Ligand code: 5GP
């Protein structure tokens with residue numbers, strides 16, 4: 001499969017590796033948009049959270065937690081933003097499941113939260129449609 005993150009996971013394309021275990025990999029994002037931007041991926045190909053099995057998801061989130069704890073314990077960071085786009089409609093550009101990790105320091109001035117336009121529907125209307 002012609003997937004850039006599969007190639008990175010297989011070592012066929014180089015990356016700046018931050019952490020690796022049997023099933024997951026964390027490496028630096030090349031975007032250069034914010035200091036410390038990393039991506040956590042499962043080594044197996046899944047498109048996103050919609051087709052990922054629960055065991056893989058569990059392993060990926062444990063890796064995200066492990067790296068986040070390392071950032072806080074040893075690298076001088078106070079928190080993290082975790083971002084994920086699942087599906088083209090959500091802005092996903094690389095179709096291999098990944099969680100963006102952005103390390104944060106108090107007062108760093110990074111704006112990692114989108115500025116939304118404001119809800120178009122009454123809260124109750126959406127809630128009744130999506131509740132399980
Ligand atoms: P998405 O828009 O799918 O949530 O994020 C994809 C991310 O992958 C982007 O932040 C982009 O910079 C990153 N990316 C795309 N190609 C490569 C690559 O070849 N190497 C690395 N390290 N990151 C990549």
Ligand code: ZN
Nearest residue numbers: 003006045096
């Ligand atoms: Zn892939």
